[in-house]
Amino acid sequence: MTTPRDLLTVAxxxxxxxxxxxxxxxxxxxxxxxxxxxSAQAIRMDGDHIVPAHRPTVADRLLDQAASSLAREAPYESVGDWLWRRGHGLATAYLAALEAEGQLTRQHRRWMPFRTGRTVLADSPARRRAADRWTSHEPILTALAAAAGINDTQPGDPPSVADDAVATVLAAVNDAVRELEAVRQRRAIEKAAFDNIWRGDGD
Structure with a gap:
C-alpha cells in the first residue's frame, strides 16, 4: 500500500x-x-519546487502515473502548482482503482434487494495495515488526514517532522486546502447574493 491509498482507506x-x-x-x-x-528518492525539493531524480519502477499504477507526470526540465513545478494540477479528480481516480482491484464491496440490505447499497471497503491486509498506521498516530498520515478534514480534524500547522522536504509538502497541502475553502465560501456568498436579488425582484 502507498500513503495515498492508506489515506483514502482511513477516509x-x-x-x-x-x-x-x-x-x-x-x-x-x-x-x-x-x-x-x-521516500523513493524519485524527487528532491529545491525550496518549494519539485526536482525529479531517477525514474523509479513503481508497482502502484497511480503513483507511477504521478512520477511520469513530473516536469523534468527547469523551471520545475512548485508544490502548490502540482497539488492543484495533479489533485484534480484524484479522489475519484483512487476510488476507481480500489474498485477495479476488488477492494470495495456494495453493502446490501435484505429488504432492499434492488438497491445498489453503500460502497464499503472489503476486509483485507491492506485495510488492516492502513488502520494500524492510523491508530499508531503516524505523523505524516495524521497531518494529511487533518488537512483533508478526516475524523473531524481541522487543517492547521503541520506537525513537526524531521524531513524539511516532507514539511514543505505538508505545509503546501494545508495552504491549498485553506485556499479551496476560501473559494467555496466566496462562491456561497455570491450565490446567496444572487438568490437575494431574484427574491427581491419577485416581491
Missing amino acids: MDMESSRPLERGDLSLALAGAELIDLL
Missing part, C-alpha cells in the same frame, strides 16, 4: 460529523503522492 473508515469534501481529499492525496516519491 472511508472514519466516521465524521460533517461531509468530507472530495476536493480537500484530492489535494491531500496529491501531497501523499509527493511524500511517497520523496
Whole structure:
C-alpha cells in the first residue's frame, strides 16, 4: 500500500460529523503522492519546487502515473502548482482503482434487494495495515488526514517532522486546502447574493 491509498482507506473508515469534501481529499492525496516519491528518492525539493531524480519502477499504477507526470526540465513545478494540477479528480481516480482491484464491496440490505447499497471497503491486509498506521498516530498520515478534514480534524500547522522536504509538502497541502475553502465560501456568498436579488425582484 502507498500513503495515498492508506489515506483514502482511513477516509472511508472514519466516521465524521460533517461531509468530507472530495476536493480537500484530492489535494491531500496529491501531497501523499509527493511524500511517497520523496521516500523513493524519485524527487528532491529545491525550496518549494519539485526536482525529479531517477525514474523509479513503481508497482502502484497511480503513483507511477504521478512520477511520469513530473516536469523534468527547469523551471520545475512548485508544490502548490502540482497539488492543484495533479489533485484534480484524484479522489475519484483512487476510488476507481480500489474498485477495479476488488477492494470495495456494495453493502446490501435484505429488504432492499434492488438497491445498489453503500460502497464499503472489503476486509483485507491492506485495510488492516492502513488502520494500524492510523491508530499508531503516524505523523505524516495524521497531518494529511487533518488537512483533508478526516475524523473531524481541522487543517492547521503541520506537525513537526524531521524531513524539511516532507514539511514543505505538508505545509503546501494545508495552504491549498485553506485556499479551496476560501473559494467555496466566496462562491456561497455570491450565490446567496444572487438568490437575494431574484427574491427581491419577485416581491
